[in-house]
Amino acid sequence: MEIQTLDISPLGRVEGDLDVRVEVEDGHVVNAWTHAELFRGFEVILRGKDPQAGLIVTPRICGICGASHLTSASWALDVAWQTEVPRNAILARNLGQIVETLQSIPRYFYGIFATDLTNKKYQNSIFYTEACERFAAFSGTSYEKGITISAKPVEIYALFGGQWPHSSYMVPGGVMCAPTLTDVTRALSILEYFRTSWLEPVWLGCSLERYEEIQTYEDFMVWLDENLSHRNSDLGFYWRMGLDIGLDRYGAGVGKYITWGYLPHEAKYQNPSIEGRNAAMIMKSGVYEASSDTHVPMHHSFARENTVHSWYSEGEADIYPLDRKTKPIQNNAKDFNGKYSWSTAVKHQDYGRLEAGPLARQLVAGGKHGESWQHYDGFILDTFKHMGGASVHLRQLARAHELVKLYRQAERCLQEFRLNDPWYIKPQEKDGRGWGATEAARGSLCHWVDIEDGKIKNYQIVAPSTWNSGPRDAEGVRGPVEQALIGTPIEDLTDPVEVGHVARSFDSCLVCTVHAHDAKTGEELARFRTA
Numbered sequence: 302m303e304i305q306t307l308d309i310s311p312l313g314r315v316e317g318d319l320d321v322r323v324e325v326e327d328g329h330v331v332n333a334w335t336h337a338e339l340f341r342g343f344e345v346i347l348r349g350k351d352p353q354a355g356l357i358v359t360p361r362i363c364g365i366c367g368a369s370h371l372t373s374a375s376w377a378l379d380v381a382w383q384t385e386v387p388r389n390a391i392l393a394r395n396l397g398q399i400v401e402t403l404q405s406i407p408r409y410f411y412g413i414f415a416t417d418l419t420n421k422k423y424q425n426s427i428f429y430t431e432a433c434e435r436f437a438a439f440s441g442t443s444y445e446k447g448i449t450i451s452a453k454p455v456e457i458y459a460l461f462g463g464q465w466p467h468s469s470y471m472v473p474g475g476v477m478c479a480p481t482l483t484d485v486t487r488a489l490s491i492l493e494y495f496r497t498s499w500l501e502p503v504w505l506g507c508s509l510e511r512y513e514e515i516q517t518y519e520d521f522m523v524w525l526d527e528n529l530s531h532r533n534s535d536l537g538f539y540w541r542m543g544l545d546i547g548l549d550r551y552g553a554g555v556g557k558y559i560t561w562g563y564l565p566h567e568a569k570y571q572n573p574s575i576e577g578r579n580a581a582m583i584m585k586s587g588v589y590e591a592s593s594d595t596h597v598p599m600h601h602s603f604a605r606e607n608t609v610h611s612w613y614s615e616g617e618a619d620i621y622p623l624d625r626k627t628k629p630i631q632n633n634a635k636d637f638n639g640k641y642s643w644s645t646a647v648k649h650q651d652y653g654r655l656e657a658g659p660l661a662r663q664l665v666a667g668g669k670h671g672e673s674w675q676h677y678d679g680f681i682l683d684t685f686k687h688m689g690g691a692s693v694h695l696r697q698l699a700r701a702h703e704l705v706k707l708y709r710q711a712e713r714c715l716q717e718f719r720l721n722d723p724w725y726i727k728p729q730e731k732d733g734r735g736w737g738a739t740e741a742a743r744g745s746l747c748h749w750v751d752i753e754d755g756k757i758k759n760y761q762i763v764a765p766s767t768w769n770s771g772p773r774d775a776e777g778v779r780g781p782v783e784q785a786l787i788g789t790p791i792e793d794l795t796d797p798v799e800v801g802h803v804a805r806s807f808d809s810c811l812v813c814t815v816h817a818h819d820a821k822t823g824e825e826l827a828r829f830r831t832a
Contacts, residue, residue, distance in 0.1 A: 302327045305794055311338065312804050319770055321782075322637065323800055325791050330800070333779070333786035335770045336635065336642040340612070344627040347760040352378060352730065352752050355760060356469045359748065362762070365408075367466045368401040368458065369741035370762075373748040376565075378473040379573040381735025381752055384728040388567035389718055390475030393461055395564045396488075396714040397471070398739060399707050400454035403495065405742040406704055407504075411436065411447035414697065414805050418542060420798045428542035435535065443503060443535050450499040457488040457711075475725030482720060489715050492708070500704065506534025509705055516680055518687040536701050543694040547790075552693035552803040554785040555654045558661035559599055559768065561738035561745045562586030564710060567717065575601065575736055583710070584740065585671035588652055589664040589682075591690060596668030599649075601736050601747065604763065607646040610639065610772035617775055619648065622761045623734065623749040646774035647767050656781040657744025657768040658807055660691060660699040678706070691785075696806040730755070741765055743808045769807045782807055 305325045311318040318338040323330045343362055347354055355374040360367035372394055379386060415436040423429050435443040455465040461478050462468030470477045480488075496509065505512050507530060515521050524531055531537050543549065562582035565573075570581035579586050579598055586599045605619040612633040615625060635641045648654050655661070660681065667682025681699045688695060732754065738747035744765030751759040771780040779787075782804055789799050 304331065307794065307797055307800075309797065309800060312801065319766075319804070321786070321800060321804060323786055323789075323791075323797070325794065325797075328791055330786050330789040330791065333783045334637055334641060334772065335644075335780060335782045335804075336772065337644040337766075337770060340629055340633075340643045342627075342629065343762060344760050345629075347757050350757050352381070352750065352755070352757055353473070354757065355748065355750060356472060359762070360467050360469060362764075363741075364466050365405055366401060366741040366743065366746075367468070368397045368462075368471075369739050369746050370748070371469060371471045372398050372739045373737040373746055373762075374750075375471040375473060376573055376737030376739070377735040377748045377750045378737070379728070379735070380575060380737065381733040381750055382473055382728045382731055383733075384474045384573065385726045386475055386571050386573060387723040387726055388571060389720075389722050389724045390471075391565055391567040391570060392714045392717055393476045393478065393480075393724065394471050395567075396711060397458050397462055397468075398563070399711045399714070400457045400492075401465070402742045403454035403704070403707055403711065404451045406451075406700055407447040407499070408451040409742070409808055410697070410700070411441075411444045412438075413808070414802075415539065416441075416444070417798055417801055417805070418539075418546075420796070422792055422796070422798055423546050426542065426545050428538070428545055431538065432542060435538070446499055446503055447535075450495060453491055453495045454711075456491050460484050460488055472725070474728040475723070477725065479724050480718070480720070485715055485718060485720070489712075492711055492715070496708065500708065504535050504701070504704070506530035506532075506537060509708065512705055516683075518680070518684040521680070521684065539697065540694075543697065548694035548697075548802065549688060549692045551789045551799070552696070552785045552806055553691050553788075554656050554781045555779075556591040556690065557649075557652050557655045558589045558591075558664050559649070559655040559657050559745050560584070560586055560662045560665045560740055561599060561747060563738075563740035578738075580672050583676055584662065585665065585668075585675040587665040587668055587670055588649060588655065589661070589668060590652060591664075591685070596665060596670045598670065601738065601749075603650050604747075605648050605650050606763070607648065607774045609646070609775045611642055611645045612640050613645070619650070619775065622647075622763055623736075623751060623759060625761055626759070627761075642772040644767055644771045646771045646778075646780060647763055648774055648778075654774065654778055654780060654784070655768060656691075656807075657765045658696065658699075659703050659742075659744075660685075660696045661744060662740060663699045663702060676706075693802045693806040700808075744768060765808075 310320040312321050320336050322334040324332040359370040359374045416438045418432045435441050458465040462470040562585045564583040607619050608615045609617050614628045614630045663681035667679040732752045735750045749761040769781045791797050
């Protein structure tokens with residue numbers, strides 16, 4: 302059987318353009334490469350700058366999750382300067398990140414992922430007509446509601462941060478805001494509007510309290526069949542259609558998962574340090590290895606980067622990220638046996654390649670490791686085991702499941718503010734090394750900073766897309782998206798929508814138009830809109 306090579310360019314993400322090459326044999330992907338096409342160079346830009354430049358520059362890395370970068374940059378400087386952060390500031394930082402993720406989930410689902418369910422490939426599905434009515438770009442009933450409602454949570458961000466995106470209200474020692482009771486009341490009303498206008502009636506078809514009763518896969522099945530409101534909610538409809546069209550049968554990935562943990566507790570991380578971080582996170586950190594069904598703690602010192610297949614001249618060894626000296630090379634022609642991406646290959650020194658994102662977070666949430674008070678939720682882990690592992694379909698359920706938990710955390714932040722208490726404690730600047738991490742909507746994000754003589758000596762960022770969309774490592778092990786593409790069925794070589802399903806299940810962000818061409822002849826096979 303002849304192998305057909307398809308290049309899909311671009312299959313974009315916020316951090317840069319993402320291209321995908323797949324080899325298809327007998328209707329299935331047998332090999333895959335993901336290559337990041339745009340060099341950003343923020344690590345180079347920040348070199349030699351004032352340490353606080355990261356608070357201005359890094360939120361502009363991403364127009365969707367700038368709060369996550371700002372959070373990481375702030376905590377990195379807090380660690381380096383050994384600051385004290387008041388409880389109000391921790392809550393305000395958490396709130397900013399949470400509401401930004403709340404806007405990202407419906408915007409991603411309707412604007413990026415669900416529109417592909419209207420592809421002609423699925424016209425024989427019993428759900429197809431309804432999918433078109435709900436999810437068609439711009440005209441779909443749910444598309445319109447979901448995209449519109451996604452703007453509401455970041456209105457809360459603007460109340461505290463002054464603007465969204467690209468605010469810099471988080472600073473070492475706290476936040477540069479002091480909201481009033483009116484601000485908090487207004488934020489609560491915006492959150493309530495998000496719940497009563499979309500989250501409950503459209504997405505869940507039930508109250509948050511009823512959905513929160515789901516603890517296992519069987520509970521979810523009971524909920525799904527309990528009444529028509531649940532079955533016909535967007536979540537219920539998507540779940541049924543996804544099974545019907547086979548989204549549960551491909552996209553497995555590497556089978557190992559990472560989360561740095563996020564949302565530091567306001568009373569447990571006021572003196573931030575690397576050593577004390579894991580025990581202070583509401584959403585715990587960790588690594589889950591499916592083959593052994595084990596959970597272990599995650600520490601920044603386990604992270605390694607490799608540039609053998611990346612357009613950098615930094616040698617072939619795995620290296621701790623802060624020991625890197627980012628050296629981009631001029632000759633960046635694609636060589637799929639050599640260098641083919643601006644992304645590095647990120648890995649765990651012991652567990653190798655790891656998947657980041659909502660699925661990873663929820664699988665770790667099902668572990669019994671960590672502190673007794675930290676968040677535990679076994680639903681997605683139980684569903685993962687029931688379904689035989691990861692898939693395109695399960696990644697969507699994990700992302701949807703986070704909505705309710707994050708909503709509750711946003712409520713909690715607003716209820717826990719003590720408005721007359723401090724919001725900022727001025728730090729003392731000093732030289733040193735710092736590390737700050739969080740969970741962006743798309744997965745594990747961290748910043749390292751090395752300060753010497755009052756300037757940034759080195760700044761390094763490992764983003765979710767670096768974990769997920771990176772190239773092969775020195776041993777030739779594929780990155781998570783590359784591995785998830787293996788075995789993907791391709792029904793129509795001129796319209797490989799299934800490749801898009803897999804890549805977008807990791808939330809490869811903001812795709813507009815995809816081209817497919819024959820790599821041997823250069824002839825364009827098709828041009829089609831996917832979002």
